[in-house]
Amino acid sequence: xxxxxxxxxxxxxxxxxxxxxxxxxxxxxxxxxxxxxxxxxxxxxxxxxxxxxxxxxxxxxxxxxxxxxxxxxxxxxxxxxxxxxxxxxxxxxxxxxxxxxxxxxxxxxxxxxxxxxxxxxxxxxxxxxxxxxxxxxxxxxxxxxxxxxxxxxxxxxxxx
Amino acid sequence: xxxxxxxxxxxxxxxxxxxxxxxxxxxxxxxxxxxxxxxxxxxxxxxxxxxxxxxxxxxxxxxxxxxxxxxxxxxxxxxxxxxxxxxxxxxxxxxxxxxxxxxxxxxxxxxxxxxxxxxxxxxxxxxxxxxxxxxxxxxxxxxxxxxxxxxxxx
Numbered sequence: 355x356x357x358x359x360x361x362x363x364x365x366x367x368x369x370x371x372x373x374x375x376x377x378x379x380x381x382x383x384x385x386x387x388x389x390x391x392x393x394x395x396x397x398x399x400x401x402x403x404x405x406x407x408x409x410x411x412x413x414x415x416x417x418x419x420x421x422x423x424x425x426x427x428x429x430x431x432x433x434x435x436x437x438x439x440x441x442x443x444x445x446x447x448x449x450x451x452x453x454x455x456x457x458x459x460x461x462x463x464x465x466x467x468x469x470x471x472x473x474x475x476x477x478x479x480x481x482x483x484x485x486x487x488x489x490x491x492x493x494x495x496x497x498x499x500x501x502x503x504x505x506x507x508x509x510x511x512x513x514x
Numbered sequence: 515x516x517x518x519x520x521x522x523x524x525x526x527x528x529x530x531x532x533x534x535x536x537x538x539x540x541x542x543x544x545x546x547x548x549x550x551x552x553x554x555x556x557x558x559x560x561x562x563x564x565x566x567x568x569x570x571x572x573x574x575x576x577x578x579x580x581x582x583x584x585x586x587x588x589x590x591x592x593x594x595x596x597x598x599x600x601x602x603x604x605x606x607x608x609x610x611x612x613x614x615x616x617x618x619x620x621x622x623x624x625x626x627x628x629x630x631x632x633x634x635x636x637x638x639x640x641x642x643x644x645x646x647x648x649x650x651x652x653x654x655x656x657x658x659x660x661x662x663x664x665x666x667x668x
Contacts, residue, residue, distance in 0.1 A: 382577075385577075386577035386580050386581045387580045387584060388581075388589065389584065389588065389593060389595075391595070401594075402594045402595070403595070409577075409580065410595075410596065410598075411573070411576055411577045411580050414576070415547075415548040415549070415571075415574075415576075415577065416548065418548050418549045418571070419547060419548040419549065419550070422549060422550055423550070426550075441563075443563075443564050444553075444564055444569075444604070445572060445604060446603065446604060447572070447601065447602045447603040448601075448602050449600065449601045449602070450600065450601075451599040451602070452597065452598040453595075453596070453597060453598055501598075506564070
C-alpha cells in the first residue's frame with residue numbers, strides 16, 4: 355500500500371476481473387445465502403431474476419479478494435524497487451452498497467476503486483483514513499455493483 | 515410456500531436468531547479466497563496488528579449475517595432480494611469459534627409505487643458476539659412480495 359501522504363484524491367485503479375461460474379455461485383450460496391435463486395437453475399428461472407445469479411455478498415466479497423491481491427502485487431513491486439511499503443489497516447465499514455444488476459452464471463465482473471476522500475485519523479495519529487468508491491461492471495459494460503468504503507492507511511510521518 | 519409477506523414486516527417487529535458459530539476453519543477458508551490479509555489468516559501475524567489476534571474478514575461477517583437473516587426469516591418470506599445496503603459498521607473484531615446472535619428490527623415499511631405486487635421493509639440488523647458485545651450493524655431494505663399478489667415468491 356502507498357503511504358497515506360502519497361495517496362491522491364481522484365486516483366483510480368483497475369483491480370482485475372472475476373468470472374462467476376454456476377458452481378462457484380452455488381457453493382457460496384449453500385453456505386452463506388441459500389435463497390433458491392442462488393442455488394437452483396429451475397427455481398431461479400421462476401424467480402424475479404429469471405436465471406441463476408450470484409449472492410450480492412459473493413459479488414462484493416470478490417471485490418475485496420481482487421483489491422487485496424492488487425495491493426499485494428503493487429507492494430511486491432515497491433519492495434523490488436527498494437521502497438518502503440505502508441500497511442493497510444482495518445476498515446470501519448462501508449455505505450451506499452448498490453446491487454445494480456444481477457450477476458448471472460457465466461458473467462465476468464471487472465472491478466475498480468477510486469479514492470474520493472482522505473483525512474487524518476483523529477484517534478490514531480499513525481494512521482489516515484481514505485474513502486474509496488468501488489465499482490464492478492459486467493462483460494457488457496453494465497455496472498452491477500457500487501459502494502463507498504473507508505479504510506485506515508499507515509502514515510509516513512509517524513507521531514512521536 | 516412463503517409464510518411471511520410484506521404485510522408481516524410491520525415497523526417495530528423484531529426477529530432474533532442465534533447462536534450461530536463461526537468456526538476458525540471456515541473464517542480462514544473465506545479469507546484465503548476473498549480477503550487474504552495476514553490478520554484474517556494467521557494467528558501469529560495477527561497478534562502484531564491493530565486487531566491483536568486473528569479476526570474475521572468484514573466480508574465474512576456480512577456473509578454470515580446474510581446466512582443468519584436467511585435462517586431467521588428470509589427463507590420463510592416471499593423475498594425478492596435486496597437493492598443494496600445503506601450502511602455497514604464493523605465495530606469490533608469477530609474472533610474464531612465465537613457464537614453470534616442477531617437482532618433484526620423492522621424500522622419502516624412502504625409499498626412499491628411501481629410494483630403493486632411488492633413492498634420494501636427497511637431493517638436494522640445488530641450482530642452480537644458470545645459476550646453480548648455489539649460487533650456489527652447493518653441497515654438494508656428487503657423487497658418482499660405482498661400477500662395475495664400473483665407470483666412474487668421464489
